[in-house]
Amino acid sequence: MSQFLSNVFPDESSIPSTIKINQPIEQREYLVNGVTRIWDGALNPVLSPVFMKKGNGYEQKEIGSTPMLTSKEALEALEAATQAYDNGQGAWPTMNVAGRIEHVEKFLNLMKEKRTEVVNLLMWEIGKTQKDSEKEFDRTADYIVDTINGLKNLDRRSANFVQEQGILAQIRRVPLGVALCMGPFNYPLNETFSTLIPALIMGNTVVFKPAKFGVLLIRPLLEAFRASFPAGVINIIYGRGRETVGALLETGKLDVFAFIGTNKGANDLKKLHPKPHRLKAILGLDAKNPAIVLPDADLDNAVSECVMGTLSFNGQRCTALKILYVHKNIVDSFIEKYCEAVKKLKPGMPWDAGVSLTPLPEPGKVEYLISLVEDAKQHGAKVMNENGGDFLNSFFYPAVLYPVNSKMRIYSEEQFGPVVPIVPYDDIEEAIQYMVGSNFGQQVSIFGKDSKTVGRLIDEFSNQVGRINLNTQCQRGPDTFPFNGRKDSAEGTLSVADALRVFSIRTLVAAKTSGENKEIIGNILRNRESTFLSTDYIF
Ligand code: G3H
16 A cells, blocks of 8 residues: 555545535436426446545545436437427527527526535546636636627627628528537536537537536536526436437437547447438547657746646546657656656645645546556656555556657557656657557647747648647637547537537528518518517627
């Protein structure tokens, strides 16, 4: 057992009373067709990554349970969403934009009341630090506000008519149909809502299944969803993915599949749809983003960005830096500074002040990371940092591996955790070829000053990844920027504005600019005889 980590897990009595979960939360509620149903079947236990000291041992904290629904309930949820959409004739898809915005605003206000509860559950369920959990909640609320404003802008532009080649037209965005939204465990609120809210606000109806961990934290929001949207517009289900979600895809009744997770999961699920051409997929998937540290890089900046990039939320971000290419001339000083900076990161529980490193929620994850480190050692790498790779229960202390080469699993596998591979390079072509040959293509970070080299690398990478970060770590934000990827990393582009587009399609009304047509259109507008054809301006 690790001596270094022997004090990392608390005993129950030391947990602040505001954070403590005194009784396990037994969730039986789920939402179908505007009704909060109570499930009387089997429950799925929710285990926190936090272990408690008990005498001489440890006990994993069980914080509650969620309904283990079956394909039957999942299909009932789909039926409710299908009816609410009603082939595009339902109240929600035909509601005007201002009306839909009011519903989303109501939801946002109710959601904000649940901040403390949701933040607390984020800490307990996925081990995210309090600061980052609060940031996730607030970022999500801001995302909703920005989405509302984005839609207002879009609608204002659509209020115009265009005239081209003697044809008069009004072009608007309308919904696609019934959407399935599934988010990841590392951002169970933010990433899930970054597809769910745009899907809803554009007039689609939704079946939403929370992530595999970070499930209970949706419970405080169930009532807000129920109270804010018409029956069937949003349905929330729980249970095993393959059984529930698999059944939904097999029906062929889904029009949109919004999924943030692994490319394997996305592939397996997409294939189940009997008419794949009718399924629009919006996917955020795996990544293995490299940082390339050039010989003239500002080392202090490169180190501090790479520490954040590799280890914030223990490296469990799709945008995390997952491999560091460092030039041979500076690699020794880089490693020294990097390891010093890692040493300053405080291990502890999510609610501890100033904590950065926390336990990992996925069962078997520590064993997986150990196997990556062992494999790298067998192929010649060393753990460079003090206590690197120490572990206790669900806690894994960062392991900095050097020198890493292509024979090691860590070179190509997405670790999604606190193992940091450092590859020394002589010729920049080695780093370029790594990206060209990679199955992933999300982002890259370049650290350096020489504009000629940086300019060349920008051109090399612009056809490989979706974002090139200069002297800064990889990241998704600001959420108004396009977020996407190539190859196995993504399908479609998300951002506040792009998400409104991907969950909708443009439809237009076009007429020859004849006197008669102008009169008909004028009458429709003056007498407000159409919701679609309208010049109303949303303030
Ligand atoms: O896990 C993937 C997230 O989209 C990353 O977002 O770069 O803001 O942490 P972030």
